[in-house]
Amino acid sequence: MELRKTTVRQAADAVWKGEITAHQLIEKTLKNCSVLNEGLNIFTYLAGIDAVEQAKAVDQKIKNGEKPPLAGIPVAVKDDLCYGVLPTGLGSPAFSEFISPVTAAAVERLMEAGAVVIGKTNLDDMGQGSTTLSSPNGPTVNPWLAGRTAGSAGAAAVATGVCMLAVESDSGGALRQGASHCGVAGLRPTTGRVSRHGLNAHCSSFARVGITAFSGEDISEVLDLISGFDERDAATAVCREGISEIIKAPGSKDITIGYPVTAFDYLEPELREIFEQARERFAEGGYRIEEVDLGLLREGLLAYYVIAMAEAFSNHARFDGIRFGKTAEADSLEEMYEQSRAEILGREARRRSIFGAFLLSKDNYGRYYRQALKIWEMVRQEFETVFERCDLLMLPAARSLPRSLEGESGFLEGWSEDLYCAPVSLSGMPALTIPAGQVDQLPVGMQLVGPPFSEKMLLAVGSASGSTGK
Amino acid sequence: METSAAGLEKAIKAIKIGLSLPEQDHLHRELEELLGWLEPLLAFNTGETEPLLFGHEAVNVLREDHPQEGRLAELQEAAPNFAGGFYLVPKIMD
Structure with missing residues (x-):
């Protein structure tokens, strides 16, 4: 088999x-x-x-x-x-x-x-x-x-x-x-x-x-x-x-698919073409296509990262070498914590925990974290509005083709890849990725997002x- | 308002992690990049929108109130050092 x-x-x-x-x-x-x-x-x-x-x-x-x-x-x-x-x-x-x-x-x-x-x-x-x-x-x-x-x-x-x-x-x-x-x-x-x-x-x-x-x-x-x-x-x-x-039922005229036109502007032309072709296939398959506005993708991505870093700061606190992880040999309790956590948290986990602590500090909480919580609510409302007119929404899953294994790129470049996924995470709604086409021998997927x-x-x-x- | 360097120093202390000076310098450069990246978030007008605190309508899960054996033994095994009902930390007094 x-x-x-x-x-x-x-x-x-x-x-x-x-x-x-x-x-x-x-x-x-x-x-x-x-x-x-x-x-x-x-x-x-x-x-x-x-x-x-x-x-x-x-x-x-x-x-x-x-x-x-x-x-x-x-x-x-x-x-x-x-x-x-x-x-x-x-x-x-x-x-x-x-x-x-x-x-x-x-x-x-x-x-x-x-x-x-x-x-x-x-x-x-x-x-x-x-x-x-x-x-x-x-x-x-x-x-x-x-x-x-x-x-x-x-x-x-x-x-x-x-x-x-x-x-x-x-x-x-x-x-x-x-x-x-x-x-x-x-x-x-x-x-x-x-x-x-x-x-x-x-x-x-x-x-x-x-x-x-x-x-x-x-x-x-x-x-x-x-x-x-x-x-x-x-x-x-x-x-x-x-x-x-x-x-x-699929293929039914009863199903309206939302097509957020401006959302595709972030893509390279060859990727955008994949989604234009997918749109045509849906239309040929009997679905109604409706252009919708999804204007908070960028803000949704930023809000996601602020909240995710704040929560990483909190969630990683238990990895201290006492409750979880290995206890490092050290001369003092303080050093033991610092060394244990340095062995547990890698570069990305450190970055997110430390920046999370920074964003939750007295000076930054209102500016960044509270602002992110408001945008979370606005993104949720935006998706709800879309689903008042549509049954589902098509979006790319990734902003670009898979990254190269060679060569360093900045951490923000990597985070920006979540442009189409992070706002959907904020919405709480389900999303299915399916293959949509290929570019340069690599598959390209699209998300179908729907109401709860x-x-x-x-x-x-x-x-x-x-x-x-x- | 304090500088990003001072804020970063406090954040590193808050998460209790040992970092070398070059690592701290590197993180400071990254923090500056991050704050630039987040500028559109600060500039965005959220009007009267109330912050969302929970992404779902979770309700308390009420269990029947009766004594349970628990899984202490299993949890002890998962901890690095555990004895006599306590999680062990290094001695801090001689």
Whole structure:
């Protein structure tokens, strides 16, 4: 069975029918992972024997007459999500041996459904970034073009076919940009749909747990399984009484797609052309296109970074060598803290924590942080206004093609890549990245953004409209 | 208002991290770049908009009030040093 040519449904069916056992599927997957990992640097840890044991347990369930919906499906887990068997490295050398006492809720739910965790995937320093360029393990290489970053290692794992699903965090757009750079599909769900329990969020207001897969169709197989109320994450309380899903059939005249004309002005001409072509394809497919105004992208990006840095300052406080991380040898308590934290926090995490503390200081709180909170509200209102006229909105996922692995660029250049993703994070609304085209042998993805709990409509439209990464 | 250098020094102290002088100089240059980057944010007219404090309508999750065993043993294992019910820090007095 070649995973890149198989859907999640087909693979689980094959395991149910005994055409292949979960054990065989996972053995093969692990072999492929080892080979590909050498060149692409996708995994920080491979599950090995543990994955085989998980697969054997799935085979036993099937022998007992059960039909786990994700029987034997190999899943990669981003290394800021806890899985109690493998280390949770967080992109910090100080956590390379840290085994969390908990397993993330989304991972637990996938495993209950029969999926098998095959490894943890690479990430930026403390999960802060959309490139893996700040990872202490080195960057993950784009499977489409060596010399470019993959954006997210989970997307690279899916694009190469070593696994069928990746569970990933997304704050400012790592999941969505990774999917764009690797030519696969990636869903950031509505706030509250998927529990964040077990996620080490650097930015609690915007961090979400999402899914990357070959296609929207594969994500559809998984979404309900990982969604729902979890008493360990108060934001999921919205799901306790059941949510009102927005569902509309793809290709229908009933669906209006918002096209924010001026938003594309930030793109190079060859990228802009991809979205003009996508717009035409949507129109030919029977959708109504409506031009809309989305004028707060730049301000949304800036507000996102102010809030994210302030929250990183707070969230990283626990990494002190006493509660978490390794305790540094030092002569005094003060020195012990300073050295422990210097070993735990890498360059990006230091930068964001220190600037976060600066922006929250007495002199700066009102000017920067409070101003950012106001713009957060304005961005949320702007998206709400768009969805009064439209059912969904198309946007680029990334501002440019994947960054080169060589050469230094300024940190603000990297942050500016989040121009199209960070404002969507502020809105709290769901977004699906799907492949839209190619430039210079590299895939280019687009985001479909919808109102709260419109994931099923996004996935239906995305599955019908986007090419897959296969 | 204090200078960005003085503010940065306080911020570094606040997060308790050991940085060399060249690192501090580098961060100061980056902070100046950041403040320039954020200028459009300050210039933006937000009118009467109230700040958003929560991105979602979270409500308290009420659990039944009964004693639970807890997971202290597991959490102890995750800490670097733990003994006698306490997280251990280096001695500060002889």
